[in-house]
Amino acid sequence: MYKIITFLIIVLLNYSCSEKEKSTLQKEAEKAFVFGDLQNSEIILNKILKEDPNDQHAIFLKTKILLYSGRIIDAKKVYDELGDEFQNKTESMLLLARINLALNQNQIETIDKLSSLLETNPVHLDALLLRGKFYEASNKIPEAIRDYQTIIQQSDKIKIAHSSLASIYSKAGITEKAKSHLEYAKNIEPQRQIGKKNDK
Numbered sequence: 001m002y003k004i005i006t007f008l009i010i011v012l013l014n015y016s017c018s019e020k021e022k023s024t025l026q027k028e029a030e031k032a033f034v035f036g037d038l039q040n041s042e043i044i045l046n047k048i049l050k051e052d053p054n055d056q057h058a059i060f061l062k063t064k065i066l067l068y069s070g071r072i073i074d075a076k077k078v079y080d081e082l083g084d085e086f087q088n089k090t091e092s093m094l095l096l097a098r099i100n101l102a103l104n105q106n107q108i109e110t111i112d113k114l115s116s117l118l119e120t121n122p123v124h125l126d127a128l129l130l131r132g133k134f135y136e137a138s139n140k141i142p143e144a145i146r147d148y149q150t151i152i153q154q155s156d157k158i159k160i161a162h163s164s165l166a167s168i169y170s171k172a173g174i175t176e177k178a179k180s181h182l183e184y185a186k187n188i189e190p191q192r193q194i195g196k197k198n199d200k
Contacts, residue, residue, distance in 0.1 A: 022048055022051070022052065022055070025048050026048065028044050029041045029044040029048070029058070030061065032044065033061060033065065038065045041061070041065055042062060042066075045062045046062075049062070054083075056082060056083060056086045059078060059081050060082060060086065060091075062078050063075050063079045063082075063095060063099075064095060066078060067099055067102065072102045072103055073103075076103065079099060090124075093113055093114075093117060094126050094130065097110050097134075098130065101130065107134050107137060110130075110134055111134050111138070114127045114131040115131065118131065125151055125154060125155075125158070128147045128151050129147070129148075129160060129161065129164075131147050132144045132146075132147035132151075132164060133164070135147065136164070136168065141168060141172070144164075145165065145168060149165070156184075157188055159185045160185075162182070162184045163182070163185045165177070165178075165181040166180075166181035166182040169181065170182075
């Protein structure tokens, strides 16, 4: 009986140390990611995933790194390793939308999912921006304009919304509106944008 108790204590201690070490590594990976050190963040995440291949947070963050470093197909493969529960989270849905946008695939399905999200939160800026991009890619220009304008109604300091409208109006030959939004976008500070790293 004493040997069993001793064994259980050793196992619990090792588990505790392992979890503490993993938690420290996760914080280091997240910090590196936030500061733009994607390479070091990925190295740390690979250490975590070597010990625990099913760590959902590590898989999620690695997917983001792969996407933002241009390895889109690899990002989709890693994303597919997320469990259903994690994939149904808002930040995971937005990440998948970005992957699909980069791969130019699943447009209708992604628009439907983003629309469902916007039913519960009509002014979710990332969802509006992504849906606008999908509408634009699907040549649904009025719908894309509507989403970009909704973003600007919430905050006229979001550069990418103005840039997107400028691009659409330019293609449509509406020169004055295109110039107006382009000039507005040029005067907006970069930190006022939405997009890549706001879906943590």
